Every structure is written in structure tokens, then in C-alpha cells.
Amino acid sequence: MSEQAHFLRREKEAVTIQRRKVQGEAGSSVEPLQLGKRVREIRLGRNLTLEEASNLTGLARSTLSKIENEQISPTFTAMTKLANGLGIDIPQLFSPAIPETQASGRRDITRKGQGKLHPTATYDHELLAAELSGKRMIPYRATIRARTFEDYPDWVRHEGEEFMLVLSGKVCLFTEFYQPVELEEGDSAYYDAAMGHVVTSLSDEDATILWVTA
Amino acid sequence: MSEQAHFLRREKEAVTIQRRKVQGEAGSSVEPLQLGKRVREIRLGRNLTLEEASNLTGLARSTLSKIENEQISPTFTAMTKLANGLGIDIPQLFSPAIPETQASGRRDITRKGQGKLHPTATYDHELLAAELSGKRMIPYRATIRARTFEDYPDWVRHEGEEFMLVLSGKVCLFTEFYQPVELEEGDSAYYDAAMGHVVTSLSDEDATILWVTA
DNA sequence: ACAAAAAGTTTCCTATAAGAAACTTTTTTA
DNA sequence: TAAAAAAGTTTCTTATAGGAAACTTTTTGT
Numbered sequence: 001m002s003e004q005a006h007f008l009r010r011e012k013e014a015v016t017i018q019r020r021k022v023q024g025e026a027g028s029s030v031e032p033l034q035l036g037k038r039v040r041e042i043r044l045g046r047n048l049t050l051e052e053a054s055n056l057t058g059l060a061r062s063t064l065s066k067i068e069n070e071q072i073s074p075t076f077t078a079m080t081k082l083a084n085g086l087g088i089d090i091p092q093l094f095s096p097a098i099p100e101t102q103a104s105g106r107r108d109i110t111r112k113g114q115g116k117l118h119p120t121a122t123y124d125h126e127l128l129a130a131e132l133s134g135k136r137m138i139p140y141r142a143t144i145r146a147r148t149f150e151d152y153p154d155w156v157r158h159e160g161e162e163f164m165l166v167l168s169g170k171v172c173l174f175t176e177f178y179q180p181v182e183l184e185e186g187d188s189a190y191y192d193a194a195m196g197h198v199v200t201s202l203s204d205e206d207a208t209i210l211w212v213t214a
Numbered sequence: 215m216s217e218q219a220h221f222l223r224r225e226k227e228a229v230t231i232q233r234r235k236v237q238g239e240a241g242s243s244v245e246p247l248q249l250g251k252r253v254r255e256i257r258l259g260r261n262l263t264l265e266e267a268s269n270l271t272g273l274a275r276s277t278l279s280k281i282e283n284e285q286i287s288p289t290f291t292a293m294t295k296l297a298n299g300l301g302i303d304i305p306q307l308f309s310p311a312i313p314e315t316q317a318s319g320r321r322d323i324t325r326k327g328q329g330k331l332h333p334t335a336t337y338d339h340e341l342l343a344a345e346l347s348g349k350r351m352i353p354y355r356a357t358i359r360a361r362t363f364e365d366y367p368d369w370v371r372h373e374g375e376e377f378m379l380v381l382s383g384k385v386c387l388f389t390e391f392y393q394p395v396e397l398e399e400g401d402s403a404y405y406d407a408a409m410g411h412v413v414t415s416l417s418d419e420d421a422t423i424l425w426v427t428a
Numbered sequence: 429a430c431a432a433a434a435a436g437t438t439t440c441c442t443a444t445a446a447g448a449a450a451c452t453t454t455t456t457t458a
Numbered sequence: 459t460a461a462a463a464a465a466g467t468t469t470c471t472t473a474t475a476g477g478a479a480a481c482t483t484t485t486t487g488t
Contacts, residue, residue, distance in 0.1 A: 186326025
């Protein structure tokens, strides 16, 4: 159902790619949630063949085909395999499909170092995508000053979930109920933000972190 | 998200953080999804008998019993009926059971390169925080192969919003309704995922991107 | 405690999901 | 183009889910 991504397509290859969609409309009205359609989108989005998807999920090629064509209603077991194998977000499969027409279109690009700044005592916050309001996620880059160990703050707590990725340096993540962990460049963490949390620097240089809050 | 303002505290509070519950490194193993147990909890929580639940969901009393006793793996259809009839939160059913002791918060650490891999033709997906399901955000690191310009896939579209940050290399972000943009290391973008989008590499080496979907 | 009713489980049968392999269609290669 | 390969679909079979009703256990009322 996706349109074709015409623009940057290079001639001969282009044709190849156009051919992908247009499977039977298969208007199975039984399931208002077009599970199969979505699974297919996800698989194709990852450029996988049924064969490859089969290997990843442990489900038979034919089974996948039938799921995608809405010929069967997969079991919980099958769906779990799907989710684990393809990295599918299950909740999404249970929500109503997005009408094509509703394709809205907000976009905001933030260049390196061009975010909106919020300097504070220990962290520096650089808000990304600050132009867009009403976002589901709030991304920002934080700079953790070197060795702020002694005077780091109390637990931070707030609604939602938080993801962080260490971009440089070495930090220590403290979260309530868990052991502190050291995180280096490339390491990431995901946690409930209602749980107390705090990050401190462990390196001689400042550490930078990408943070996304939902 | 009011997480600022906590930094001003000092010394004496520092102690606070030392004492936190000792708890093994979380969520690293795949726990059995105790679907049935959870369904039962929910039903009983609502003070419903199987008979009543049956009326609400349209599933047979016996079927419900078997689901709760983990004797069968319900189909997508059945799960939808369950969810609609009992107001069950599907994501929860797919998350590993949370031990009581850590009920107050979930956390998942993913080390660099240790995420769950999803190799595909053009991108490599490394799922982060893969142990946690039912998340509001799905973070992953993608490797965009060098010059995959010609054979990238069709528009990708899905529900939600997406944030991306270029970790290395140089890529081109195509989004429907907008001009393509070149993004280099440190640049980021935020957009509605229902809008067609695709990323290709522009550099000689592979590019890596952090992606977060909500 | 006893019956009766209600709640829950199991059995048995039918419908349907899952897998293997045959078959069809699409894409690639020469 | 034709032939081969790859991708996808369908068929056939087996395993298992879903529903009706019998059966068992628990609760309620006297």
C-alpha cells in the first residue's frame, strides 16, 4: 500500500522495486485490525523474504504467508515468535491501522550542536527537535560534567519511560531497585522514569548522552 | 517532563543513593510469559466469573479456562476478544512477568553491539532493550550499508513518531512531502512515521543511526 | 452437615492453525 | 527471450484451538 519512493530511484533498479506491493486487497473484513498487512509491511520494511523471516521467527514460510494474507489468525505463541524474530511491536498490531490519507507530515531536523540549550549546574541539556510541539518523545543531548560524583542530585522521577545512549565518555547510571551500572560509549539503557534515576560522569572528560523520554 | 531542578542538592543527599535495593541485573533472560496467569489475575481483579467473562468476550467458558490454565495458546482473534471484552492491556501480556520484588520499575541495559540483531539487505537492525516489551518507545541502532542508494525499499510507514540521530557516517533522509536532507554525525531528525520515510547511506563506510520509535 | 447452586475443569468433537512439500509467479541470468 | 533461481502461494496433513456439554470442585443457604 505504500506509494512508491520514486524520487531517488535509479532507472533499471527502479522497476524492480515497484513490483513489490499489490498483493490481493484481501478485504477480510473479519479482522478490523489488518494484522497481516502490517506484518508484511514490517517484513518488507526490513527487506526480508519469507524465507529469511521464517528463519528468524521459526515459523514456516507458508504460515507467514498465510498470516500476511489474513488467511489465518496466529496464536499467541506464533505472535510471540513473530515479535521476537522480527522485532515487531505487538501493541501496534492491536491498534487500528492508520488510514493512508491520514499521513500527516511533521518533520524537524536538528543539526549537531544546534539544539535549544538549557545549561544547568551539572548537566547541559540540548533539546532536539525543539520546533515540534506535542511530540510523544522528547529527545535531548545531555553533557554530564566530569566527576560530578560528589554532588549529584537526588533521585529524579517522573511519569513515562526513558531511553538513554552514551555518545561519549563513561557514566554511571543509578536506578532505584537496581545496582548502579557503568555505561560506556555505545551502551544504552531503558527504564521506567517513575523509578528514581540519576546519571553521573566517571570520566575525566565530560560525557555526552542522548536521552529520549516518552 | 520536569527533571531539572534536582541538581542543586549536594553532599548530604549523596548518601541517599548508596542504599538501593540489591537486585540482579535485570531482565536478561527470557521469562515465560505467563499469559494465563495474568489473564486470570485481570479477570479476578474485576470480580468476574468465567461465565461473565465469557459473555463479555464472546469466548466459551471452557476456552477461557484453558487459556488461564495455559492449556492452549489463544489466537490473535481470541486475544482481541479478550482485550476488548475485559479491557486487557495487550502489551502487558507480551512482557515477561515482572517479579514482585521489582514491580516498581523496569530497567534494561544493552551494551554496545549486544542488542538483538536483525540483519537485512540494506539495514542492519540492532534492537536495544529487547528484553523489555510493552515499551512506549522502540530504540534500535541501524547500520546503513554504504551506498545502498539503488536498492533501498519502498516508503516505510507506520503508526507513531520517530526520532533518529546519526551516530556515524553520512546519510540521506527522505521523507514524503519534504526535500531529502543530508545528515551527518550528530545531526538528528524527528518526524511522523505515518509519513513515508527512508534512509540511505551517502558515505563510503557504513553509517550508523540511532532510531527511536514511539 | 447436607443439598443445591455456582464456579471451574475436562472431555469430546469440530474448526482451524502450523508445517512440509508441491505448485505458481516473479525476478534474475545468460 | 528462455531457462534457472528465488519468492510467494496453495494444498495436504497433523496438531491444536474453540465451543458444547458432561463432570468436578467450591460456595451458599438452611
